[in-house]
Amino acid sequence: MYYRLFLILFSLFLGGPLYAQEVEQWGRFELILREKSPKNAFTRVTLTAEFSTGDTTYAVSGFYDGNDTFKIRFMPQKTGKWTYRTTSSIAGLNNRKGTFTCVKATKGNFGIVRVSDTYNFSYANGKAYYPFGTTAYAWTHMGKGTQEITLSTLKKSGFNKLRMCVFPKNYELVKEEPELFPFTVRELKKDAAGKDQVVWDFDTFNPAFFQHLEKRVDDLDKLGIEADLILFHPYDKGRWGFDAMPNEVNIRYLNYLIARLASYKNVWWSVANEWDYVKSKTVEDWDLLAKTIARNDPYGHLCSIHGATATYYDYRNPAFTHVSIQDETPVQSPNAAAMLRHIYHKPIISDEVGYEGNLKSRWGRYSPEEMTYLVWNGVLGGTYVTHGECYMVNPSDTIFWAKGGEFKGTSWKRIAFLRTILEAFPTPLRLSDVSRDNVTATAGDGYYLVYFGKHMMENWLFNLPAKNDVYKKLTAGVRFKVELIDTWDMTIQTHPQLFETASENDYRLFDKELKKVKLPLKPYMALRITEIK
Incomplete structure (x- = not known):
């Protein structure tokens, strides 16, 4: 230093x-x-x-x-x-x-994250990267104390990606006036009510705003967290006018931001959040802005665009490295999640399926169990799911999803637990027999993860699909150990018995003695099944 x-x-x-x-x-x-x-x-x-x-x-x-x-x-x-x-x-x-x-890079510096093997991600040094992210849209626009608490919370969270806005947010639950803005003030005018109305000088950036953003991106990098920067959003509604700037200004802003931040290895570009709610822009505008990013970023950082519920952009656009969606449907089952892989042939991130919380709005009142369940479904299907939290008891409460601060919920702990399970496998998960089996995923030859979701069972008859996705077909005479995972209580227990596959029977292989795994009659149980070499 x-x-x-x-x-x-x-x-x-x-x-x-x-x-x-x-x-x-x-x-x-x-x-x-x-x-x-x-x-x-x-x-x-x-x-x-x-x-x-x-x-x-x-x-x-x-x-x-x-x-x-x-x-x-x-x-x-x-x-x-x-x-x-x-x-x-x-x-x-x-x-x-x-x-x-x-x-040579020092310890902990794995490099920029890129797409790997069509559906997944890895760091530049080859280390697998699994996006377990959360959301704090306006955290850099809050007071310094809240920002420091946010970083402290993230440090112990297990999350390695954070969705965050560059521009400030004007929303029902986010009304704070930021200290810094991206442009300087040209003049103040009186509106019809006699209040001061800011007229921005769109030709003059405010370096202090971007210096602060850079500091926070660096702070995230020190925690091993990717900064998924949302470049445009509709949550302005005329308060500042950053959602309705002409394209000449939009492009100048993108060029300036990329010149400043493209050298930060932990940056992702999210062209917009809920792009279809930004009424001042057309699909052609978004295509132009995406093309501008791709043309000006020398390193090809990850880039996508996010729409409102079930609004899918044309993610075949070569400017987009992965799919970023807001939709609960694909994570209602692992099969549905896997289906999107076969449509887009790109990594899939469900960046908003809803949030754990207690808000009146349906998108902000998932139980922690439901939030955890949806993340498990997405991961089992070979995709990834972003967390968010929206607890509000008093009007003055800081909601993490909007402002950062501290977590009040509990799903984040279970998601961190899932991350440790996924990272222990030799390869990323994918369904073993997609469309035919919605509980069994594979992580390579001899590695399986079975998830029962909300189903409660006393026993499970040991059986695995003969098909193992792109890996070699399962055959008779393979011995396995089984570990029982309680995804809610976050415990892992080794089953006392070993299992050995019999001959294939109707596309599946059972234990040769038809042994069963005893289960605790609880929801959200899983099995890690590993071949004994």
Whole structure:
């Protein structure tokens, strides 16, 4: 840290590049340039840099950070020596050259998350990534104390993805006035009621707003959490007007945001939340904005768009790396969840199926049992489900889904427990015999997870499907151990007996002695079944 601070100060003293700097793989190289800026450097100055190593070259946009300071940020993905050269419309920023060395990533730095094997995700270093996320839309727009409590809550939560808005939110349960805004104020006008109405200067960004956002994205990265940034949303309703900006401004905002944040390895782009409720934009507008992101992000961060209930965008659009939906139907059973995989051939994230809570609105009153159940269904079907929490006792309560703070519910603990189970498998889950068996998932040869959901049983006759998805077909004579998982009480017990498959009978294989597994006559039980090698 001190070395990096020295380099930054040294750079500021020279008014030029950073020399001989070491940056770890998937870390962030930052070039700071000081130059007297014109009246509006945000729109009148162009600044780019070309970074090269061997036969690999990246073109990266710079940005104005206020106070005659220009920055270029770059995320190196290969180790070794890198060179760079700037190009700018300002002579003092043009043709600045330098080098730095990218060293091997340190412990805990797994790199940027990408799509893996069509339906799943992995870090750049090959480590599997399973998105177990939650939602706190406006947490960065709350008071500093609430933000710190939110980070403390997330640290112990087990979540590794957070859905959050860039713009502030004006909603029935979120009325706080933010301290910072993305644009500067051009003037104040009186509305019909005599109240001050802000007129924003859409040509001038407020660097302090984005600096604060960057700090919080970095804070999440330290916790191992991906920041799923919602770039546009409909929850403004004329209060600030950020949902109704012309496309010229929308594109300028995206370019500026990407220049600042694309070098952060834990960033995802969510073009919009409930895109179809933003009445000022058409599908063609959203396509344009998605294309803008894909064109300007040098690293190809994960990107999707989210609609209102059961409103599906055309996720075949190559700008979208995965499917982000609001729909409870696909997670009512593992089969339904798996069906979406076969439609889109991309990873599926049900980013809103409803929330645990006690609100009057139907979307915000799931019991913790129901929330946990839906997440299990989605995961068993080879997809992923995002958590949210909406408890409100007093009008002044901080609801995590909206503002962050502390959890009041209990499903988050059960979801963290599920994450440990999933991460213990050698490969991601998928249904063993999709459309024919909605309780048995596979994680490779010899690995199964059976989930009974709401069904309560005293005994389960040991049986597995002969089909094992893309893995080899199950045969007779395979021995298994069974562990009983109570998904609610979060316990795992080893069954005292071993089981051995008989010959295939009507596409299934039973234990050769027709042994049964005794169950506690409770809902939400599961079995982890592992071959004994």
